[in-house]
Amino acid sequence: MMMQIEEQEHSLDFESCRKLIEFELGSYFLGEHPYARLLESMRYSLLAGGKRIRAVLCVKFCEAAEGDPLKALGAACAIEMLHAYSLIHDDLPCMDDDDLRRGMPSNHIAYGESTATLAGDALQAAAFEALLSSDLPPENLVEMGKVLANAAGPHGICGGQLLDIAGEGRELSLAELEGINRLKTAALICASAEIGVLAAGGSLEQRNAAREYALSLGLAFQIRDDVLDYTASQDELGKPVFSDRDKGKSTYASLLDEDECERIILEETAKAISAIDGSFGKTGFLKWLALMLSKRNN
Numbered sequence: 001m002m003m004q005i006e007e008q009e010h011s012l013d014f015e016s017c018r019k020l021i022e023f024e025l026g027s028y029f030l031g032e033h034p035y036a037r038l039l040e041s042m043r044y045s046l047l048a049g050g051k052r053i054r055a056v057l058c059v060k061f062c063e064a065a066e067g068d069p070l071k072a073l074g075a076a077c078a079i080e081m082l083h084a085y086s087l088i089h090d091d092l093p094c095m096d097d098d099d100l101r102r103g104m105p106s107n108h109i110a111y112g113e114s115t116a117t118l119a120g121d122a123l124q125a126a127a128f129e130a131l132l133s134s135d136l137p138p139e140n141l142v143e144m145g146k147v148l149a150n151a152a153g154p155h156g157i158c159g160g161q162l163l164d165i166a167g168e169g170r171e172l173s174l175a176e177l178e179g180i181n182r183l184k185t186a187a188l189i190c191a192s193a194e195i196g197v198l199a200a201g202g203s204l205e206q207r208n209a210a211r212e213y214a215l216s217l218g219l220a221f222q223i224r225d226d227v228l229d230y231t232a233s234q235d236e237l238g239k240p241v242f243s244d245r246d247k248g249k250s251t252y253a254s255l256l257d258e259d260e261c262e263r264i265i266l267e268e269t270a271k272a273i274s275a276i277d278g279s280f281g282k283t284g285f286l287k288w289l290a291l292m293l294s295k296r297n298n
Contacts, residue, residue: 010288021055024073025080041111041119045084048102054079054192061193061210064280067200074134075144075199078127079192085123086157088116136199144198151191160184172250186218209279216272217290220265226251227261269294
């Protein structure tokens, strides 16, 4: 009974945090301008929903490191802007060529390829503006900016996307696949957790623990995505199913059977939970989040 109450409390806490982030995101890119269509395109993808996992991680790691979670909101919004940019560009015809995202037409379908490309570019720039405008010590902001830039560039999202495209049409090894996922998916999740610690002025030990937690969380998250691409419906996912298989991409679900995928998800989730023991005061929410994500069906 006590465990059920705690799960309900964490679930309500997650929803409260997510709504706060959504409200904050809604304040960006408003007003009448000659380039209003660009701002509309940016908001279209930024406000298209999603779980806001990365932003929630940022806020909650700030809280776990005994900082003021409200002061991490700017950074959390920055992370969502960067994530939205990456999804817009991922969907472009020259990349993954996907027409549907979160149950809606992809940005380039709704606004055209040129506007979508510019919207992604502008969101990436706006992410750093949002982060650097946060009410935090300058030395913290500089380090947070470095972490976000590293996750966005060749050692993160962009490098992972290049390797992902290069791997189309051939069977990758598990090591190659993990290398792609560490960059394309886990890098921004790791940055989100570490930036939250930095927003609180946390220790190097806490930063390392946060990254270790988030790396395992990110790998488990990607494997669950791969399984759902084979087992979920388009309505559940909000995007086409079998899209990776149809493009000739190797995924965990194509290289391993479902039971083995589930075993690795549980293993990585356990690693994530273990990583934060002893480094933070309150870890109940973060442990619940790892478990909740390991069981998700969309």
